[in-house]
Amino acid sequence: xxxxxxxxxxxxxxxxxxxxxxxxxxxxxxxxxxxxxxxxxxxxxxxxxxxxxxxxxxxxxxxxxxxxxxxxxxxxxxxxxxxxxxxxxxxxxxxxxxxxxxxxxxxxxxxxxxxxxxxxxxxxxxxxxxxxxxxxxxxxxxxxxxxxxxxxxxxxxxxxxxxxxxxxxxxxxxxxxxxxxxxxxxxxxxxxxxxxxxxxxxxxxxxxxxxxxxxxxxxxxxxxxxxxxxxxxxxxxxxxxxxxxxxxxxxxxxxxxxxxxxxxxxxxxxxxxxxxxxxxxxxxxxxxxxxxxxxxxxxxxxxxx
Numbered sequence: 465x466x467x468x469x470x471x472x473x474x475x476x477x478x479x480x481x482x483x484x485x486x487x488x489x490x491x492x493x494x495x496x497x498x499x500x501x502x503x504x505x506x507x508x509x510x511x512x513x514x515x516x517x518x519x520x521x522x523x524x525x526x527x528x529x530x531x532x533x534x535x536x537x538x539x540x541x542x543x544x545x546x547x548x549x550x551x552x553x554x555x556x557x558x559x560x561x562x563x564x565x566x567x568x569x570x571x572x573x574x575x576x577x578x579x580x581x582x583x584x585x586x587x588x589x590x591x592x593x594x595x596x597x598x599x600x601x602x603x604x605x606x607x608x609x610x611x612x613x614x615x616x617x618x619x620x621x622x623x624x625x626x627x628x629x630x631x632x633x634x635x636x637x638x639x640x641x642x643x644x645x646x647x648x649x650x651x652x653x654x655x656x657x658x659x660x661x662x663x664x665x666x667x668x669x670x671x672x673x674x675x676x677x678x679x680x681x682x683x684x685x686x687x688x689x690x691x692x693x694x695x696x697x698x699x700x701x702x703x704x705x706x707x708x709x710x711x712x713x714x715x716x717x718x719x720x721x722x723x724x725x726x727x728x729x730x731x732x733x734x735x736x737x738x739x740x741x742x743x744x745x746x747x748x749x750x751x752x753x754x755x756x757x758x759x760x761x762x763x764x765x766x767x768x769x
Contacts, residue, residue, distance in 0.1 A: 471500045471581075472524045474516060474539060476507045476531030476557075483557040483573050484530040491530060491555065491577045498581040500526070507535065510743075517542025525550045526763070528580045532558020537599045537741035540590060540760060544597045553580030553763040563600040563741070566665040566683060567764045580763050587758035588683050589663050594751050598740040602753055604729075605658035605693075606638055640695035642732035647690060647724040655695040661727055661753050662689045686757035690727060692720040725755045 473492065477485040484491070488504075495502050503524070505516050513535055521527060521543060527550065529539045536554055543552065555576045556564030567586065570576045591598045640655035663683055694717070696702035701718055708719040729736070731749045738745040 469500050470524045471495055471502055471526040471528055471553075472516070472520060473502055473504050473528045473530065474507065474513050474535070475504065476513070476535040479531035479535060479558045484555070487573050490574060494574065494577040495528075495581045500581065507531070507538075511538060513538035514542040514545075517548070518545050521546050521548045521550075526553060527551075528553035528555065528763075530555040530557060530577075532556070533561060533563045533599065533741050534558070534743040536563065537597075537743065540599050541597050543760065544590075551585065551761050551763045555580055562664050566600065566663075567762060569764065579765055582763060584763050584765050586684070586762045586764040588760050588762050588764075589686060589688075589755050589757050590759045591661065591663065591688065592754045592756055593738070593740060593745070594748070594753075596740060596746065597756075598745075600664040600741060601660055601662045602738055602740050602745065603658070603660040603662075604736045604738050605641060605656060638695070641736060643736075644730045644732075645690075645692065645727065646730075647722065647727040650722070650724075652692065652720065656692055657695050658691070658693040659729070660691045662691070663755070664689075684758050686755055687723040687725050688727065688753070688755050690720075690722050690724055694718050694720075725757075727753045729753070 473495065475484045475488060475491075477488075492502050492504060503520075505513075507513050507516075513529070513531075517527060517539055527539060527543065527548070529536045529552070533556075535558070539552065542548075554564060554567070554569055555573060556569050556571070557573060558564075561569075561571075564576075567588070570579065591600075591602060593602050638657050640657055641659075642655050643653070643659075645652040645659075693705060694701075696705055696718070704715065704718045708714050714721045729751050735747045735749045736751075737747050738751070740746075
């Protein structure tokens, strides 16, 4: 069979509530019915999806990820290593699925599978983080260790609420990070408790962290959304931050929001621990982050549908 009808289907069998494992045969059959020759791979460990893509991507016209945003991030990392020029499909079966929500992928597994087997095409931006890549978010500070530090069994039972339960533990231990941020003509200094560089309508399932997301965010505009939250020096500043986040009316003093294609971070003192797409990333004092415009072609009907 010709290359254009071959698909590599990568499934994370433990993502979310193991939906992918339970519907595996139905998903495979969906692609067969559309004329694809299917090669199935079940991920075995963290980073396995990247390894599989790097080893075999060039034999396929399409790679489809069935799992959570973390699994998709691994697939994208592999794609970037081998300069894959085919399409990427996504069947979201994770817990929060931020990126899937932004790209308009259906929560119904078989509906998403039919889209992934179709002819849709959406060229989407992705991010470069130093020598690494991310699909929709690079973040540091408060709550960024919640996603990968939350037990999978707890996620399966409580869904998005599991992140809330885990996050409560961190409220009394807010830590500040002194840094300089450069973005375009901006140079911002100060102590921050949280920072995120995103290409998404939501973060951790929360749309309030992106102001007026549907009007502000475009996933193919060559720009990232940058959110920075300063360390509150007193209860009044903490209350301002809470009000900013609740109303999405950021004051640009305590909560800063802007869009830019290239951003650099320099941490004073200890190195920063970053997460990429909700998974543990790297620890570094300096990093350059850049947007790679329309870099990956997703099999998606359209954003925010």
